[in-house]
Amino acid sequence: MGSLHRFWRCLLPHSFPILVFVTISLMILSIGQVTESSSSISKQKLPAGYALTIKKFNKSMDIAWLAKSEQFDELAGSYFNLGSKPFGWIKVALTDSTLSASDKVLINIKRNNIFTPVHLHFFDGNNWHKLPFRGSDDSQKDLVIVLPSNVESSNVYVQLSGHYLRGNVRVMKESDYIKQTKKDSIIDGLYFGFLGLFIFFNLVIFVVFNRKSHLSYALLLVVTFIWLATGQGWSTFFVPQLSHVPVFTANSFGILFSFAMALFTRHFLQLKVISPTINKTLLYNQRIALTMWFLYLLTYQSLPHLVHQLGYGLSHLNTLIILVSSIFAALVGIQRGRQNAKYYLLVMVILITVAISMSLSAAGIMRIPFSWRTLQLASALEISILSIGFIVEYYQKHREMEKIEGQLKFVEAEFAEFKIDSQSFKDNLSSNLVDHNLIPELAKILTIIPQLYFIKADGNYSIAYYVNDGVLDEVFVDCNLQSLLGSIGELALLRCHKSYLINTKQKYQLLRRTTADYDLVIEQSRIPVGRKYLSSVRKHF
Structure with missing residues (x-):
């Protein structure tokens, strides 16, 4: 097992440039093959x-x-x-x-x-x-x-x-x-078997390790499976009655594919942490995709041709926005040092290249004959790259967890004294991508939680106010509120204002300051409550 870990550690640093080279080569060869097949089809045995x-x-x-x-x-x-x-x-x-x-x-x-x-x-x-x-x-x-x-x-x-x-x-x-029909059937059988195997593996990983990124990836693969099976006619081949059901059409699952892609991007790149803005954009695009999907089902084959083409174009535009947003998200992830984002960026480049090329081909602007087989090739390439991306993510998190545990050794006495769940703390750090070098600063907060009243933002730093021998005291923390909330939030902290965090272990009074504004009061301290956070504060207290 140790030799396998050493093998991966030696291979992974070089895997991305190797994959880039292989991907570009395959794309050039596939385009060349498609073009050549167009001009040489008559050379077959006729x-x-x-x-x-x-x-x-x-x-x-x-x-x-x-x-x-x-x-x-x-x-x-x-x-x-x-x-x-x-x-x-x-x-x-x-x-x-x-x-x-x-x-x-x-x-x-x-x-x-x-x-x-x-x-x-x-x-x-x-x-x-x-x-x-x-x-x-x-x-x-x-x-x-x-x-x-x-x-x-x-x-x-x-x-x-x-x-x-x-x-x-x-x-x-x-x-x-x-002979050609048999050959096509064998290729399709291998592809769908390959896809089904990856769906099963990702569902197992989700059940065992509770990783949402694997669940969303399994959903994406399921949609891809049904989309390509429907587009190639396999769904109606096995169940002829589906030919009259609007849900089981290639256009229907094409729209759902964009929805599933946006969902997977948010989970795989942890956009809620690294880029809330892009996360919110993709969330809106998901809702748009679902709305278009429901409209498509309600108006199936009942709209004029021009209206249908307009809806088709808007759906493509929404998909393009999702793909472009995903590329920007991957770039942000790379900037934040997330190694899996490099592989996701490569996948997005492949998908957006295929999507644009197929759209131009469908419109008659390009004469390259793209087909469902082209999508199969792109999908198989995407699955292979993302599988390596998942492995890279695992090893990066493993290394980060080792560093976290190394830092925790210096504060384990304080954790034991105040009965802090170190495993929950480590999970929070890992899930919210908090720098492990901040652990000594975070420990300052953890050790005063029983006496902590509130934490106030001070630029990129924070000031914690707590009771020390009956007197309100303060401690400077070289860490911003977001990192504090990301690492300790589930244990003891709650945001009540853009510049304030409060201690969920304390008892506060919620008092009205003006007609629409409130304060939390404890002893002689008053902490403002932002209107955006009022409902969550009321639920908690």
Whole structure:
């Protein structure tokens, strides 16, 4: 066990630059692979070659007129995106060997969550025929059609409709299609199994160690699991009835993903301590995300297209604000010396890069064919990096706790004398990121708690007022009120004013000073009560 600890201690200081290098390399390779796959899809094992071109329209067009048109645009590989156009036609130019192939030839379309009808148009020498594509399962995301045997023309046409409909078109033998489907299923099974394992581990860690960051991370992983499973059609494949339930749509869980991401950021980076402002911002964004989610459920498929797109854009904007806020939070965490914040920053850079790229791709501005597989890759990379981030956080807290215990040795006599729970004190220090070097100063307060009346802020320092032999005395403490509250708050202190802390062990009188202002009175001392803290003071006394 000791050798394992030494191994991690040697490895962890170098893990972040190694991860940065690996991440950048993987991103470059994945983009290159996606781009290359777009241009080389026709090089797969096909009955023969084929070419794809596309034409987009603002209105529905007649196939007879369309077949005579030569103004089709070249398609980048197999990827298409109708963008803002509501209608589109893909011309599939087939060679003679394809038309005369003995094996069944399929045209396969993998599309996003716009479930409009897709038809194949072909000419048999006398008339034009129109046949519908069929879904390979109930999700209707993977569409196939067998190339009819009576096709006479070398060109067949795929009729598409729907704003921002995007996907891939492939021509392949039936046997190759089956092999590809099996391969995709194996990859998905490994990914979802990997994700499920991490969900289980994080729930176990939460139950055993009561760490909220692991519970919020488990929630994030659960939402990611269902989001990708829904987006890829697996949820409706196993439970077809879910196709009519608005909760189980990719858009629904995409909104919930932003909510879960904001929640996890707040817990993992301890934003309540290191940056209350960003913590409050993310809390508001969480509420906005939940509001949008409820509105989406209430208005599912009942709003005009323009209103739907506006809501979609606002949801993306809220997600972008969450991601940018998370980046700033990670930078604050790095500034505060939190090692796990470096890994979180790397994850946020990956997610915001993927989010912006996918948004630009969906809008037709970028021609890179992002897909659910891209999200799977980004998610697997994120899980791997954050797992190391959790390990780094554990070791940093372990080292900090060792230093705290070392400092406590110098004041253990005082702790024993005044029956102070040292374990609660250590937990408070660790949870609120209080510098262990302040322990001697904090001990000054702990040793006078039975006689302590109140503590007053004095710039970045504090002055504690206590009774010494029947006389009100004071002691200077080289520590601010926030550090005092963070380390001792649960044991004995309560904030009653932005500049005052009081001792919860004492008995005060709450007296009205003006119509809206109050004071706490003990002996001859009067402590002002801020209006913001009045309710908490009343609850306690």
